[in-house]
Amino acid sequence: MTWVLNNLGLILELTLEHIRLSILPIVLGFLIAIPLGWVAYRYRLTRGLILTLVGLLYTIPSLALFVILPPLLGIGFLSEANVIIALTIYAVAIMARSVADALASVDPDVRQAATAVGYSSWGRFWGVDFPLAGPVLLAGLRVVAVSTVSLLTVGIVVGVQSLGYLFTNGYERGILASVLTGVVMTVLVALLFDRVLVLLGRLLMPWTRTRTAPLAKGAAA
Amino acid sequence: MIEFRSISKRFDDGTLAVDDFSLVIPSRRITVLVGSSGSGKTTLLRMINRMVDATTGALEIDGENVSTIEPVQLRRRIGYVMQNSGLLPHRRVIDNIATVPRLNGVPKKQAHERALELMDTVGLDRELAERYPAQLSGGQQQRVGVARGLAVDPNILLMDEPFGAVDPIVRADLQQELLRLQRELDKTVVFVTHDIDEAFLLGHQVVILEKGGRIAQKGTPAEILANPASDFVASFVGADRGKRALSIQTIDGAQVLVDGDGNLAGRLVEAGPA
Ligand SMILES: Nc1ncnc2c1ncn2[C@@H]1O[C@H](COP(=O)(O)OP(=O)(O)OP(=O)(O)O)[C@@H](O)[C@H]1O
Ligand SMILES: [Mg+2]
Numbered sequence: 210m211t212w213v214l215n216n217l218g219l220i221l222e223l224t225l226e227h228i229r230l231s232i233l234p235i236v237l238g239f240l241i242a243i244p245l246g247w248v249a250y251r252y253r254l255t256r257g258l259i260l261t262l263v264g265l266l267y268t269i270p271s272l273a274l275f276v277i278l279p280p281l282l283g284i285g286f287l288s289e290a291n292v293i294i295a296l297t298i299y300a301v302a303i304m305a306r307s308v309a310d311a312l313a314s315v316d317p318d319v320r321q322a323a324t325a326v327g328y329s330s331w332g333r334f335w336g337v338d339f340p341l342a343g344p345v346l347l348a349g350l351r352v353v354a355v356s357t358v359s360l361l362t363v364g365i366v367v368g369v370q371s372l373g374y375l376f377t378n379g380y381e382r383g384i385l386a387s388v389l390t391g392v393v394m395t396v397l398v399a400l401l402f403d404r405v406l407v408l409l410g411r412l413l414m415p416w417t418r419t420r421t422a423p424l425a426k427g428a429a430a
Numbered sequence: 431m432i433e434f435r436s437i438s439k440r441f442d443d444g445t446l447a448v449d450d451f452s453l454v455i456p457s458r459r460i461t462v463l464v465g466s467s468g469s470g471k472t473t474l475l476r477m478i479n480r481m482v483d484a485t486t487g488a489l490e491i492d493g494e495n496v497s498t499i500e501p502v503q504l505r506r507r508i509g510y511v512m513q514n515s516g517l518l519p520h521r522r523v524i525d526n527i528a529t530v531p532r533l534n535g536v537p538k539k540q541a542h543e544r545a546l547e548l549m550d551t552v553g554l555d556r557e558l559a560e561r562y563p564a565q566l567s568g569g570q571q572q573r574v575g576v577a578r579g580l581a582v583d584p585n586i587l588l589m590d591e592p593f594g595a596v597d598p599i600v601r602a603d604l605q606q607e608l609l610r611l612q613r614e615l616d617k618t619v620v621f622v623t624h625d626i627d628e629a630f631l632l633g634h635q636v637v638i639l640e641k642g643g644r645i646a647q648k649g650t651p652a653e654i655l656a657n658p659a660s661d662f663v664a665s666f667v668g669a670d671r672g673k674r675a676l677s678i679q680t681i682d683g684a685q686v687l688v689d690g691d692g693n694l695a696g697r698l699v700e701a702g703p704a
Contacts, residue, residue, distance in 0.1 A: 326516075
């Protein structure tokens with residue numbers, strides 16, 4: 210406990226850094242997954258191929274990725290970009306399937322009705338399909354957020370500061386409190402992201418809350 | 431006027447859904463396409479707003495071939511109402527009704543004012559405007575669907591079994607409402623149903639379809655009932671089972687009509703000048 214009190218400044222700094230570094234891969238991963246997931250959803254033939262290939266990305270060990278990326282992209286081995294790009298790849302790997310599933314979850318009748326009243330394909334995607342895919346997208350995004358926050362700790366091996374520092378530091382110097390604090394703070398940051406996403410979901414998808422309203426018809430069906 | 435000229439539709443999987451179909455749908459009248467499941471009613475209806483394109487043949491609206499009209503533009507000037515309302519679950523009632531005017535670029539405030547007026551037109555309490563579709567009863571949802579169909583004041587209203595999923599009492603209500611609306615607004619309505627009673631109640635022109643969109647008979651309800659063109663039609667309208675047969679019985683000196691089940695249908699009076 211004294212270790213924690215003596216290092217409050219460091220812990221806070223690393224936590225903020227961890228939050229900052231997590232945001233970009235989550236957002237980028239989401240944005241890149243949208244067109245990929247859409248293609249997988251839209252064209253049956255490519256679905257298996259795209260989702261399998263993208264899924265395989267997740268199986269590449271993060272250390273290997275940190276080593277492969279810099280020469281491939283001409284970025285610094287010890288740069289933040291290295292870690293952010295690697296984490297974005299993992300985010301895409303998870304999210305592309307979520308996007309495909311989310312789009313497939315939209316009621317075909319609603320989709321047809323939207324077309325029948327005069328939505329263009331582009332307008333319908335953003336005005337109908339995408340928002341109605343929201344709940345499943347959100348579920349995927351929550352997994353991505355937790356995964357990113359946890360994976361980011363590995364970035365310490367290429368010198369990118371995050372809560373991961375508390376692991377290596379604690380290990381090298383034999384300070385158990387440091388390791389435990391790292392674990393607890395990582396979990397808390399993950400929970401924070403999760404809460405924020407759920408809240409955003411409620412804010413952006415007010416209709417999902419009406420399902421349980423007393424008047425809702427077919428809610429039990 | 432909507433005119434189908436030798437229209438056929440073969441889907442990609444080889445199904446011949448409509449085979450050489452020709453029909454004139456007069457303006458400002460209700461035409462009902464009625465037939466059993468798979469007879470091609472929906473396919474025919476969807477050709478009018480190009481949700482489905484004919485394989486061969488021509489379809490004209492007021493002399494204009496629909497294949498020359500851009501589908502999205504065409505759909506925005508034709509009302510479409512379907513079973514289970516087809517409302518957008520993530521939009522409030524008022525936004526659902528205002529959907530098409532908004533797509534056409536009408537300012538939000540104006541579109542919303544019009545939507546509220548339409549709620550009056552279709553008999554919906556304005557208080558429901560802020561609700562989501564899931565918070566409405568089935569009958570209310572259908573009314574919202576009709577209001578949305580009317581939002582751009584289209585000449586043509588396409589209705590695909592719009593009252594199929596509501597209970598009989600609400601359905602009877604909605605049917606009367608549709609008759610009133612058509613009288614007041616003078617729309618060309620093309621209505622699809624598999625319920626012959628609904629067809630006879632609503633249709634100025636009733637078209638009875640067999641498989642492949644083959645017309646078994648068309649005419650006014652009276653014409654069809656008076657003179658079924660085939661055994662198929664007779665059985666479809668229930669004439670063969672005596673369902674439509676009324677017999678005269680004399681009770682206390684007055685003549686009353688009794689239906690096939692022995693239930694009282696009405697009292698016979700001299701038809702006076704209309
Ligand atoms: N997209 C499609 N692809 C292939 N076949 C189709 C398609 N849509 C309809 N069909 C087929 O065309 C025929 C007519 O279908 P349609 O939906 O027009 O019938 P319907 O009269 O509206 O039936 P219901 O009363 O069940 O709604 C059916 O055999 C149906 O299976
Ligand atoms: Mg149908």
